[in-house]
Amino acid sequence: MSTFDNPFDPARRLRAGACSCGQHASQSEHEAGLQLRCDIPETEDKRYEGVVASAVMRAVFPKEVARRAFLKSVGASSALAALSQFFPIKTATEVFAQGAGKLEKTDLKVGFIPITCATPIIMADPLGFYKKQGLNVEVVKTAGWAVIRDKTINKEYDAAHMLAPMPIAISLGLGSQPIPYTVPAIENINGQGITLAMKHKDKRDPKDWKGFKLAIPFDYSMHNYLLRYYLAEHGIDPDTDVQLRSVPPPEMVANLRADNIDGFLAPDNICQRAIYDGVGFMHILSKEIWDGHPCCSFAASKEFITTSPNSFAALTRAIVDATAYASKAENRKSIAEAIAPAAYLNAPPVVLEQVLTGTYADGLGGIKTDAKRVDFDPFPWQSFAVWMMTQMQRWGQIKGDVDYKGVAEQIYLATDTAKVMKEMGLTPPTTSYKSFAVMGKTFDPEKPKEYLASFKIRKAT
Amino acid sequence: MIQSLRFRAAVVSIAIFLAFIGVWHLATRQTLSVGTMSPEYAKLMGLTATSGKSAMPGPLDVGAKLWEHLKRPFYDNGPNDKGLGIQLAYSIGRVGLGYLIAVIVAIPLGFLIGMSPLMNKALDPFIQVLKPISPLAWMPLALYTIKDSSLSAIFVIFICSVWPMLLNTAFGVAAVRKEWINVARTLEVGTFRRAFTVILPAAAPTILTGMRISIGIAWLVIVAAEMLVGGTGIGYFVWNEWNNLSITNVIIAILLIGIVGMLLDQILARFTRMVTFPE
Numbered sequence: 001m002s003t004f005d006n007p008f009d010p011a012r013r014l015r016a017g018a019c020s021c022g023q024h025a026s027q028s029e030h031e032a033g034l035q036l037r038c039d040i041p042e043t044e045d046k047r048y049e050g051v052v053a054s055a056v057m058r059a060v061f062p063k064e065v066a067r068r069a070f071l072k073s074v075g076a077s078s079a080l081a082a083l084s085q086f087f088p089i090k091t092a093t094e095v096f097a098q099g100a101g102k103l104e105k106t107d108l109k110v111g112f113i114p115i116t117c118a119t120p121i122i123m124a125d126p127l128g129f130y131k132k133q134g135l136n137v138e139v140v141k142t143a144g145w146a147v148i149r150d151k152t153i154n155k156e157y158d159a160a161h162m163l164a165p166m167p168i169a170i171s172l173g174l175g176s177q178p179i180p181y182t183v184p185a186i187e188n189i190n191g192q193g194i195t196l197a198m199k200h201k202d203k204r205d206p207k208d209w210k211g212f213k214l215a216i217p218f219d220y221s222m223h224n225y226l227l228r229y230y231l232a233e234h235g236i237d238p239d240t241d242v243q244l245r246s247v248p249p250p251e252m253v254a255n256l257r258a259d260n261i262d263g264f265l266a267p268d269n270i271c272q273r274a275i276y277d278g279v280g281f282m283h284i285l286s287k288e289i290w291d292g293h294p295c296c297s298f299a300a301s302k303e304f305i306t307t308s309p310n311s312f313a314a315l316t317r318a319i320v321d322a323t324a325y326a327s328k329a330e331n332r333k334s335i336a337e338a339i340a341p342a343a344y345l346n347a348p349p350v351v352l353e354q355v356l357t358g359t360y361a362d363g364l365g366g367i368k369t370d371a372k373r374v375d376f377d378p379f380p381w382q383s384f385a386v387w388m389m390t391q392m393q394r395w396g397q398i399k400g401d402v403d404y405k406g407v408a409e410q411i412y413l414a415t416d417t418a419k420v421m422k423e424m425g426l427t428p429p430t431t432s433y434k435s436f437a438v439m440g441k442t443f444d445p446e447k448p449k450e451y452l453a454s455f456k457i458r459k460a461t
Numbered sequence: 462m463i464q465s466l467r468f469r470a471a472v473v474s475i476a477i478f479l480a481f482i483g484v485w486h487l488a489t490r491q492t493l494s495v496g497t498m499s500p501e502y503a504k505l506m507g508l509t510a511t512s513g514k515s516a517m518p519g520p521l522d523v524g525a526k527l528w529e530h531l532k533r534p535f536y537d538n539g540p541n542d543k544g545l546g547i548q549l550a551y552s553i554g555r556v557g558l559g560y561l562i563a564v565i566v567a568i569p570l571g572f573l574i575g576m577s578p579l580m581n582k583a584l585d586p587f588i589q590v591l592k593p594i595s596p597l598a599w600m601p602l603a604l605y606t607i608k609d610s611s612l613s614a615i616f617v618i619f620i621c622s623v624w625p626m627l628l629n630t631a632f633g634v635a636a637v638r639k640e641w642i643n644v645a646r647t648l649e650v651g652t653f654r655r656a657f658t659v660i661l662p663a664a665a666p667t668i669l670t671g672m673r674i675s676i677g678i679a680w681l682v683i684v685a686a687e688m689l690v691g692g693t694g695i696g697y698f699v700w701n702e703w704n705n706l707s708i709t710n711v712i713i714a715i716l717l718i719g720i721v722g723m724l725l726d727q728i729l730a731r732f733t734r735m736v737t738f739p740e
Contacts (some may be wrong), residue, residue: 156610251703341542343538346705
């Protein structure tokens with residue numbers, strides 16, 4: 001029995017058991033439940049009120065049978081009215097929304113890189129998601145991934161926007177000394193694309209790409225792994241047949257214009273910016289490689305969590321809230337306007353709108369629509385982390401064996417995030433591992449070793 | 462004659478400037494022919510793609526944008542968006558602080574090296590190795606040890622501006638004419654008094670030349686350093702506008718960096734003239 005099924009529902013099943021977790025009526029409903037629901041009740045307050053009222057209702061009628069009888073005789077709304085007679089649900093809701101503990105630190109600094117992946121982190125500032133949690137957050141634009149890593153390690157930032165594999169790399173000590181890092185929330189899913197120079201508009205088959213110079217934003221990025229995966233699936237060895245270069249995103253467009261590179265797999269608004277400026281076209285969205293892949297993450301050091309657990313929880317709530325808001329299509333346009341100014345992304349609003357609404361010019365004269373071009377889902381699936389580690393091994397970034405689950409569970413805080421989400425009245429998935437398909441090939445998080453061994457093209461070890 | 466030379470030079474300068482602007486204007490006119498596209502598609506595209514506008518802004522675009530900046534140089538929209546005046550003030554402040562620390566370190570140390578042949582020989586290998594290191598190479602080390610990005614930027618300014626001053630001071634002090642020092646000796650002037658009343662005035666032009674070289678280097682480095690650490694300053698402004706691919710703003714920043722650099726150099730040139738003496 002969870003706090004979050006509705007105790008005001010007189011028809012509620014008294015005994016659960018039809019599915020594996022016991023929360024759902026059937027196994028199919030259970031599976032649907034694994035898909036995170038971000039459709040929150042109309043308002044924030046309503047949601048918290050629901051959570052509080054449910055808890056009170058359970059406290060007053062601990063016996064399910066008695067509660068059911070009571071509800072049946074008076075009806076849910078009058079039951080709620082009766083409860084609020086003697087219990088201050090309104091006040092309790094306010095207290096609850098602020099979180100239980102006192103915030104250790106209210107002035108926080110969060111670093112971000114100006115790309116649309118950072119949307120939840122950025123928009124939480126102008127749209128007031130941080131304030132709602134009693135936090136005074138300063139979001140600071142940062143020059144690059146290495147700088148954001150150093151500034152978080154130096155504790156200039158309390159938390160930061162990082163590429164999803166970066167916290168794993170930092171924790172494992174790849175490219176820096178090992179510092180325990182955590183991912184309480186994924187920023188966005190999908191939201192990348194392969195953009196090629198206009199002169200290649202007839203070379204749409206990756207088999208013709210031998211000798212190409214392609215750019216990626218950072219070595220420890222989903223962009224790198226997805227591009228390598230995509231190339232390898234088409235028989236191109238990313239280490240020998242093409243040249244992959246780490247290039248800061250804004251320079252990608254300039255390099256594409258200057259003909260220094262043939263294309264790139266970049267985070268969005270960069271792809272759309274290349275199209276907007278007429279120098280490239282969208283070959284495919286990264287969504288077509290793996291629908292629902294993680295892209296960027298919201299990361300904090302383990303130290304911040306242990307020294308300021310309540311501030312950390314409040315920050316996570318703000319990000320989860322913002323992500324839920326951003327996941328709704330109808331909010332996207334207003335978000336694009338909120339994050340476009342010079343203080344945030346500093347990009348033309350029409351570019352951001354195309355990225356966020358998913359109706360975009362493809363650079364070849366057509367207009368395409370894909371509402372899920374970028375999407376937002378905060379739950380840090382540990383199976384994502386396992387997949388990333390298999391790719392780190394595949395391309396020689398990790399030498400030797402790795403304790404997949406141990407590392408994933410240390411860094412991707414699925415359990416903690418699920419708890420925060422429950423407290424907020426959202427419905428998190430009940431497991432932290434799920435299998436998914438990348439270009440039609442299924443990944444089973446229980447068998448990472450076999451998965452790794454199944455690839456023909458990989459860096460020789 | 463001199464008057465007319467100046468006048469002629471000014472005419473040539475203006476002519477070069479106008480020719481430059483003219484060529485720039487012609488070179489960035491829209492020349493590309495553009496295929497037809499549907500209006501809905503055109504709405505989603507930028508001007509470069511729709512009307513064949515050159516990716517490089519023309520002088521008129523830059524002028525208009527510059528005027529916009531000059532109208533409100535000190536606005537402040539939170540930590541990531543400030544007016545150009547504020548950004549320049551941050552950069553000048555950083556340069557000033559790092560430079561001042563360098564002066565405080567380099568001049569006494571330069572005196573020590575210049576006055577003592579022993580220290581000169583002993584410290585020489587260190588200076589020779591440290592001097593040619595690009596200041597930005599210190600950046601990762603500074604970030605790692607100081608653990609504060611704005612202090613790191615100041616440290617980088619310090620480390621790059623200390624060497625020319627140190628070497629010039631040491632050289633100036635060592636090159637003071639022997640006769641003057643001997644005269645001071647015969648008059649039984651103490652070491653400190655000798656340093657301040659004989660050597661300092663004699664070495665001042667060389668020292669100030671070193672300081673002038675240093676300020677130039679410091680101003681060169683601050684832009685690069687701020688592009689790396691971000692946050693505030695004119696270097697950050699360049700990076701931020703580059704991120705938006707706004708070449709117009711980058712050109713404006715380049716112009717301002719040049720003007721401020723020139724002013725800093727002129728100030729020290731004036732000081733140098735004040736202490737120069739005829740022999």
